[in-house]
Amino acid sequence: MISPIIFIILSIVIIIAAFLSLYFRDLLACVVSFSVLSLVLTVIYFHLDAPDVAIAEAGIGAALTTCIFVIAVKLTRRREE
Amino acid sequence: MIEHLPILAITVPLFAAFLLPIIEKAHFRARNAAALLAILSVNVMVVLLALRLSREGAPLVYVLGAQSPAQILPQGLDFPIRIMLKIDGFSIFMALTSAVVVLVSYVYSMKYVPEDPRKNYYTILLMLMLVGMLGLEFTNDLFNFFVFLEILSISSSALVSYSYNRKFSPYAGYKYMMISAVATSFLLIGIAFFYSQYGSFNIEYLHGVIRFTLLDKIALIFMVVPLAMKAGAIPMHMWVPDAYSEAPAPVTAALVSASQASLYGVFRLSFSLFGNPVSDVTLNYHTLGWIIIVLGVLSMFVGVTMALVQHDVKRLMAYHAISQTGYMLLGVGVGVVVYMDPGGAAYAAFGRDAMMGGIFHIMNHAFYKGLLFLTSGVMVLRFGTRDLNKMMGMAHRDTFTTLCFIAGALAISGVPPFNGFASKILIYESVYRFSPILAIIAMFVSVLTLASFLKVFYGAFLGPRNEDIIVIDEPLPATVTAAMGVFCFLVLAMGLFPGEVLKYLVEPAVAGLVPGR
Amino acid sequence: MRLISLLSVVFIAGFLLVAVMRLHPVGEPLGNRDVFRFRGDTVTDMRNVDTMDDYFLRNGQRETGSNNIVASVVFDYRGFDTLGEATVLFIVVCAISMLMSFLYNQNYVMEANFRGPDEFPRNVSRIISFGSFMLFPLIISFGIYLVLHGHISPGGGFQGGAVMASGTALLLISLLITRHVQRTKVIFSFFESLGLTVFISLGFAGITASFLYNFLANGSPLFLGRTIPFGPNPGFLNSAGILPLLSLAVGVEVFFGISIILIQLYHFTRYASRAGGGRDI
């Protein structure tokens, strides 16, 4: 039985990562905190007994979405005007 | 092969779209032929489906992945588990409109859009827009509705930003995609609430088992409001002028029927999912009807007043699209308000006519607005600019386009011989009996519409022949005139013989949408 | 304008909170508290099948022959959604190739003057280039494992394809694919269309029963149709009928599709570009 404490901790980390990724002015920092959000989301999906979704979130959410965000930031401005 | 028609109508263009990148390597003419063949076959299949539906009467159901297409409930169970397509009068009505509009806009764009490496992707995305519309209109499964809505919005937002030398077309695509992504996410939240309550996604099953708890009402709001947003209704209409004016002309004609597909979603969800005259607990239709009416009247008014001040011909027509959506909402809203009155006297008197007028207006609007956008495409082609002040003397140059523009302008303002009049007169009559003020507002907006199109006619078509502002002077390619000719024929024919269209198309549509009355 | 958007956000938040309070508590069976409740009981007793999910859990293994019930729902029971999903990815690949096609016509000069892939370019350290060169085969083989074992262990077409696509991203970052952009794009888009056509023709193959019907499951024992016992079993590669084939087709499509997206987005950085010519349409 997974005690709910794990979910509480992971939820708090997710909320912090979400607000940080919207708060930073430097876009690369936003992208990094967004990939932290995806990573912790993968762990939560794993604990919610959803391995398929965890692999999909890790493969697509953390790896590829972060990659195209970094490419997009490289093509445009790094700091938010 | 006849009973597989529903799924073939969706998957044949999908199969052709997947093959186009390979066909394009052979020769671009082969690609044009293949795409035209696919879209033509879709039209033929949709007509066959309409004939089959009128012959059989009951809605056609097609179950995917089961032993036989008609096996709705697996053995010994009382709820469906697979994805189903359900085609009734209303879906066939919308599918005919979408198929004809996409066919005509593809024929128009064969020569209108210049031949370059991107034309292949343009063809693929236009066909996938058609697939999205048909899938949206045929499916009976909520999540499948979400997936096809996503297909429709992504392919249309990519087509909106097709011309890369205009400064704002990527930003218009960005705004349209943003609105669609937020709308579909909230639609998914509504679907999640339904799944948590009833464990199924099938619209027909949910219709039978729904109990209108508070959660269902909130799910209704989360599903109907985003769809109304995507249909271009008033609170979130900001994307409509940008998307319609930045897109190439044939894409805008297809975009008009794409917005109407999400309007179909609004009516389908609020009637087939929530309309439940059988159970005792019913949603209170009075408020829902009045909300739709208020949205409709606001859209009418704001659309036409903003259109009067525009000087870009495509933005002017885009604002008219918003105001015409207001007419459809007004018509159906009046029908909804009186739908649940005890005894049904009011509904029989004028509610049914209002509903028929509103739904008939969807098809009319798709045809004459498509015609107007195609003529605006020719005006932009001829003058190289969209600003009305810089256009002059088009009538000397190109009488066929002038005739098409006159037909479209008269149709949109509801002048008798054209199809706009047929549906607007239905709306005026029934709304007048419901409440005279609304009918007067509707007529006033029609007069304003005619005024703004007179301004366009005077600005661009009349005036002396002026050599230096004409960019392209040679006659139009055959396919462009053929496309506009088809729309002209449809607009005129449905205006002269509305009786048949009402009897064969609109009546089964209203019967399919609102059973029991 | 600010006030209206603030009001609408607060309004939506209120609706969400009220709705979630009425939702069934986390972990309880489906169904609304004050209306009725579905009993989701243990897996093996066959009697009380209440919702779609109970049916999938009890009959999914026998009907589709795959141990991973989620894969059987994704590819067999709700296979039409997955076809729509593969179309969404195909649309985005076509859209990005359309929007980025000015990269390939001649009036755009290459911005960075880096040399071809023959020797590792100077601005990437040797460790990254050589490391990614070594790592790429491992990622691809792990991706292929995920795709092929989709119906036995967690995984499937989308996840395997995405993992392989992150292998391409690795190669792009270490600047190994640099010169033959146009040719790679043509080959990859051919394979992507091939994957999609295989997927939809497998759907058509079952058209005698109905579209996307799993005609190979529990049928021909020698080729992909092996029937598996109900309940725990070691899981065989050749069970689950057309599921592995569909998963392979989606894996191919996702890998080549996302690789095209990455290659084009990445090579946008290499090109200075002037606004294109062409007529306003």
Place this chain on the structure above:
Amino acid sequence: MSNFFLYLTSILLIMAGLAAILYKRNLIKIVIALNILEAGVNLLFITLGYRPGGTAPIFTMAPELEGLSMVLPTPQALILTNIVIGFATTALMLTFAVLTHRHNDTMDIRNLRGVESND
């Protein structure tokens, strides 16, 4: 009531995403906000199908499967589709953002609101 805050997390994510979409001005930050909104919706859908004592819906060699109830498979199948749709939407909107920046050399929507119909 123990894991009710899973619902709370998903609502907070949804509201954070929606608020940032309406108030943020940078084009890329709005795309990040949209992804956060989608992540919230996915989390909400998965927690609908969670059974505290259950296992993943995969039949493996594990013998003690008799008494165990499995987590619901349908939400996972749908969220798989929604994650890939989210990635596809993000890729398209980032391409639009990059092209808008290339045309107008600004990433701030206030500067973009100015001239709409230009020739």
